[in-house]
Amino acid sequence: MSKANCKASDAKVVSTKPLMPEDARWTKLVLSTYKDPLGKQRTWEHAERATRPEGSSVDGVGIVAILEKPSGPELLLQKQFRPPVDKAVIEIPAGLVDEGESAAESAVRELREETGYVGKVSEVSPIMFNDPGFCNTNLNMVHVTVDMGLPQNQELKPELEDNEFIEVFSLPLKDLYGECKRLEKEGYAIDARVGTLAEGIELARRWKL
Template sequence: MSVGDQKILKTEPLSGEDAKWTRLILTTYTDPTGKIRAWEHAERPTRPKGSEIDGVGIVAILSKSGGSEIVLQKQYRPPIDKVVIEVPAGLVDKGESAEEAAVRELREETGYVGAASLSTPVLFNDPGFCNTNLKMIHVTIDMEDERNQHPKQELEKNEFIEVFSVPVGELWERCKSWEGEGFAIDARVGTLAEGIYLAKQLGS
């Protein structure tokens, strides 16, 4: 069994009453000239009360003898009908901080036990389309910890995730190779790769 062993059977319109994870909204607003305009967009109705974010993306780094590697995943995504190269990620639970969510999601999706070390500002994925937001949390994985010697995923029944890691310095070239192989690249992975590439180009 592979994460790619999935296929779309049909697509059809979904009424608002039947939608669990998304909601379509029509917002009326005034532009700088005072003209009234309308904007169609989506929102995620699952953000916990009192939380400023919907979820977290996780930059998980393995320190190995040969250098640092970033933990990535392959996961089939029905909206684009492709297997996507992603960072571990997930929604925040009620009463949970972004850092706690990141450590929990990393353990569930990859089996690795880590410690949060850095949190970004609140980031918006596609603000012209949806209000969904997240924080990127950097997590360090201690490979000396015996729990990380043979990590075991704790996936839900509807989750099929393949975990792997690549050297941080190779991420840009790997993204180009994966695209050529037919994989989709998640924007968070692509942005990380581009940042690393630019840092090299600028000598920083």
């Protein structure tokens, strides 16, 4: 089977085992000792990424890529298998920041590499922490508009790494909340960044913001 015909939902975890700290390449476990607001000393177990470039304030970027279509704006999404949850996950394009690279530069590069699309950055969010009770991983959400009229956005040529199997698709922004529910029923996991964006759109609609 060629890589182009692979589906994220066809992957599966075949085994798990404990990972020794000296063998960990991407993460490390940490025990922090801190004082609470009353001055009592406590401890907290958490994880840290081991890959943040020196001088960078973030680990990576999430990319809110909007395809400008005559029928209305569509959000670019991906299906990618994630071993920690043993499911194909509905995600936005994302990636780690390279050394000396800004969040905006990283977003444009990652978008091109993962999807083939060329986009223009319109906004960079404040720094966001993915799961601060568990790890220190953080990112900027970068808003990118994709002009579908550009020649380079007609015949897409992603530059995926050997271990990357990514299915790219898009959905109308106005339908995102309902589509997340539908995709979950089909067995997909919903990445929190996608779900939060969908929830925000739904709240804005319900409260007429």
